[in-house]
Amino acid sequence: MLNGIRRAGAAAMLACSLIMASCSPATEEKAKPKTEFKIGWSIYAGWMPWPYAQQAGIVKKWADKYGIKIDIVQVNDYVESVNQYTAGQLDGVTVANMDALTIPAAGGKDTSAIIVGDYSNGNDGVLLKGSSNLADIKGRQVNLVELSVSHYLLARALESVKLKMSDVRTVNTADADIAGAFSSPDVTAAVAWNPQLLTMKQEPGAHEVFSSADIPGEILDLMVVDTATLKANPNLGKALAGIWYETTALMQRQDKEGEAARAAMAQLAGTTPKLFNEQLATTYLYADPKKAVAATTDPALIKTMTRVRDFSFAQGLFGQGASSANAVGMSFPGGKTLGDKDRITLRFDDSFMKMAADGGL
Known part of the structure; x- marks a missing residue:
């Protein structure tokens, strides 16, 4: 069922968050360069470009360009996909901003949001x-x-x-x-x-x-990647950005090719083209990398994440060991931070979106 999986399992989210947040922050490890990566996704209108890109050969095209292999892996349960990423079984995953904060980041897993893909605009x-x-x-x-x-x-x-x-x-x-x-x-x-x-x-x-x-721009959907892996393998970020923007440009087209792409995404999501298009109508898709960069560098993002972290802390989603909403540190473009500067585990990184915007991929 399209979009029903995306935010289900609040109890599982809480359990995972409490277990992970009770652990001490993970010691930053130096990841090694590698050539094969796994990226997880679950069914949601704004995330369907990823499996379609794999089906259409767009993933292979960009991975080949950078001499790597990327496997776009479906995980049937959204929370399980985030848990697998947090446990290191996936190199990256599609995730909502609130869950990126309360599951991997709160658990000490240093995570970089490299693509701000969309926001719920009536969903x-x-x-x-x-x-x-x-x-x-x-x-x-x-x-x-x-x-x-x-x-x-x-x-x-x-x-x-x-x-x-x-x-x-x-x-x-x-x-x-x-x-x-x-x-x-x-x-x-x-x-x-x-x-x-x-x-x-x-x-x-x-x-x-x-x-x-x-509340436009507050319920965000992201592509996040393990920060250490990204540092050791920047070509992964470049390939993912290339895949995203080529695919979203195609699905925005109002011609036979665009219609066919959207129909294929609907099929992958197990729904009809009509219902899929209705979902897209209430999803603000950042298909233009310049707009995505603008959203990521806008001070409004820090205000949004302040609200999200304050709500999450008030609901106990940072775990019993968190003494304040500042327990989890976040960083934003321009050297701006929020929360504990010594425990930054969620990073909004606009560098790959900028490369796409500037034609540098």
Whole structure:
């Protein structure tokens, strides 16, 4: 089911985060140069360019250019893909910004986000029955996948109308069950993502009162790579950037080739071209490397990651050993940092996107 896998398994995320964060920060190891790499992905509209690129020979084209081999590996469960990356079984993985912070980075795995691929621009939403006024959520039970981006979206929605998390009662509901739960007369508030969100909007009296389109650029989807591996093998970053921008340029085309590429991605995701295009409509894809660089160097990214880390710490996602939201350090272009400068484990690296923007790949 397209997009349903991407953010499922909040309990698994929490368990992994607590286990990893309880460990001491990993000692930075010097990775050796190598020629073969594994990159993990799971089903989500914004990540389908990766398996399509492998199928279409684009991965091989760029890997051959740099004398390496890249295997784009599907992992059926999103959280498991991030766990495999954190455990060193994958050299890189597709991941949302919040999860990159709370799983590998919080666990001490030095991770570089080298491609900011997209942001949710309406793929996630808050629904109310019987009211189009977000403030009417106060006092209600809200069904959602706890400790996921839905939980974060709810927090941002409440903040926009000067309410707190304590003003509602959340009920943990699996993404596979949330559409069915919302069809019950007893459930009058929920937060969900597509494709479930599209179904839930059709319920009688349902109103979308807040969505990820109201917080553009905050729910980001990334390609991250192990920092030590990247330092020892910069050609991996170059090849991945080349693959991404060639493929996204193709899928943006409004001709037979573009249509065929999108249809192939839909098939790989197990959905129809119509549903896949609906998902893309609420996904802001950074197909232009110049726009991706601008987003990564914008001070707004630091504000976003401040909100994300504060929420994550408040929910216990940094583990029991974290004494403050500053426990996990992050770095950004221009030498800017956030949190513990001596424990930087999440790095937003725009260098490969810049190469693509400047035609230097």
